[in-house]
Amino acid sequence: MKKLLIKGKKELIGAISISGSKNATLPILAASLLSNKVSLSNVPLVKDIYTMLELLKFIGLKIKIKNSKRIIEIVNNKEKINTLAPYRLVKTMRAGVLVLGPLVTKYKKAKISLPGGCAIGTRPVDLHLFALKKLGAKIKIKDGYILAEAKKGLRGTKIKFPSISVGATENALLAACGAKGKTVLSNCAIEPEILDLISFLKKLGSSINVFGRKIEIVGKNLTKKKINHNIIFDRIEAGTYLIAGALIGKKITIKKIETKILNTEIKILKKMGINIRASKNSISISSATSFKKSNIITKPYPGFPTDLQAQLMVLMTQAKGVSIIKEDIFENRFMHVPELRRMGAKIEIKNKTAYIFGPRKLNGAEVMATDLRASVSLVLAGLIADKRTVINRIYHLDRGYEYLEKKLKNCKAKIKRI
Numbered sequence: 001m002k003k004l005l006i007k008g009k010k011e012l013i014g015a016i017s018i019s020g021s022k023n024a025t026l027p028i029l030a031a032s033l034l035s036n037k038v039s040l041s042n043v044p045l046v047k048d049i050y051t052m053l054e055l056l057k058f059i060g061l062k063i064k065i066k067n068s069k070r071i072i073e074i075v076n077n078k079e080k081i082n083t084l085a086p087y088r089l090v091k092t093m094r095a096g097v098l099v100l101g102p103l104v105t106k107y108k109k110a111k112i113s114l115p116g117g118c119a120i121g122t123r124p125v126d127l128h129l130f131a132l133k134k135l136g137a138k139i140k141i142k143d144g145y146i147l148a149e150a151k152k153g154l155r156g157t158k159i160k161f162p163s164i165s166v167g168a169t170e171n172a173l174l175a176a177c178g179a180k181g182k183t184v185l186s187n188c189a190i191e192p193e194i195l196d197l198i199s200f201l202k203k204l205g206s207s208i209n210v211f212g213r214k215i216e217i218v219g220k221n222l223t224k225k226k227i228n229h230n231i232i233f234d235r236i237e238a239g240t241y242l243i244a245g246a247l248i249g250k251k252i253t254i255k256k257i258e259t260k261i262l263n264t265e266i267k268i269l270k271k272m273g274i275n276i277r278a279s280k281n282s283i284s285i286s287s288a289t290s291f292k293k294s295n296i297i298t299k300p301y302p303g304f305p306t307d308l309q310a311q312l313m314v315l316m317t318q319a320k321g322v323s324i325i326k327e328d329i330f331e332n333r334f335m336h337v338p339e340l341r342r343m344g345a346k347i348e349i350k351n352k353t354a355y356i357f358g359p360r361k362l363n364g365a366e367v368m369a370t371d372l373r374a375s376v377s378l379v380l381a382g383l384i385a386d387k388r389t390v391i392n393r394i395y396h397l398d399r400g401y402e403y404l405e406k407k408l409k410n411c412k413a414k415i416k417r418i
């Protein structure tokens with residue numbers, strides 16, 4: 001089992017180019033089921049992407065990966081395709097459920113394994129099924145599988161989500177593109193990754209308009225032409241390295257980003273006393289001698305992202321006073337707390353709210369990653385802890401961070417995979 005070894009307290013200096021977004025690539029790969037020929041560039045070559053490509057191959061798409069150029073080419077011209085997403089391909093990567101919408105709307109049926117839960121919660125899909133049913137799909141759950149069909153195709157309708165869900169919004173969008181007539185989705189998630197999916201779907205010929213949290217889609221015959229699409233940058237990766245720079249950066253420049261998408265994160269870091277110089281497509285950040293405490297509640301975009309709270313918590317351990325994080329999206333997303341405590345952090349949790357007492361010196365330790373974002377918070381803690389930190393189960397990291405050690409090593413971090 002691979003581990004990461006970090007020797008702490010090495011100041012970071014240099015530039016980091018941000019990769020394409022995993023969470024934009026996954027729904028766009030699912031959307032390729034609606035197309036004939038697709039070429040995606042700026043794709044992050046991380047484990048979850050390969051898992052999704054496995055699933056698309058299993059369904060019947062032809063996939064070509066040009067690793068060095070981070071390009072994926074997809075051809076979807078098979079008559080008979082397999083409208084099944086088996087458990088073995090969905091259990092480790094819940095975004096596999098995103099093939100449900102495209103399969104039902106284009107091929108009239110789908111058999112999709114219910115995604116397994118994961119460390120951060122049960123991860124239900126009731127909102128996905130709610131939307132598909134509204135569009136006219138017949139849905140049954142049997143032996144751990146979703147059996148969906150729409151013999152006469154899906155029909156556009158009005159759907160108001162009872163709560164905001166990224167995945168359910170994406171599945172409903174994909175299904176509505178192939179439905180007859182107009183669909184109006186309200187109380188939608190509007191993450192930048194969803195807007196990138198929408199720009200891809202528009203290239204396919206869909207007519208989609210976004211008004212705040214309302215999205216209007218008119219089902220159209222989709223083009224058979226080849227679609228080229230460049231994946232948006234990964235704002236969570238960018239936020240992670242911004243926090244690394246805030247913690248121990250002499251000067252770190254984050255490149256290949258759209259700064260305006262990171263407004264919320266920049267505001268919080270500035271409030272904590274970090275000096276940030278931002279331009280349109282890059283941000284320079286340096287650490288401070290002391291940090292002010294801050295309070296955040298994780299919210300759907302444009303609120304503070306739940307995928308960045310574990311990383312911000314590490315910075316809060318160095319802030320003066322008691323910082324507060326309320327995790328408002330997932331029921332169990334503080335798995336990194338026991339590991340940070342073992343490194344010397346003083347953190348108390350009272351029903352989904354973490355109280356972080358600082359500043360506290362962190363000591364290197366042997367720790368264990370539990371989910372993708374928790375594991376990267378341990379890397380950040382290792383960068384500022386004294387002596388050595390060994391992080392186990394780093395396969396979690398490889399699911400969503402492309403070339404993490406290389407990017408940090410290029411900024412003088414002492415980090416290696418053993």
Ligand code: EPZ
Nearest residue numbers: 023095123124125126127128165166167168307329330372
């Ligand atoms: C997406 O997950 C992301 N994954 C997650 O990133 C991210 O944390 C999450 O959105 C929130 O921003 C991908 O995009 C592949 P949700 P998703 O549906 O779609 C509940 C990472 O680290 N819910 O917005 O699963 C759910 O339990 C991952 O890259 C239902 O109750 O998130 C959660 O409490 C982790 N019923 C809340 O809604 C449903 O049908 C938000 O979940 C669906 C969700």
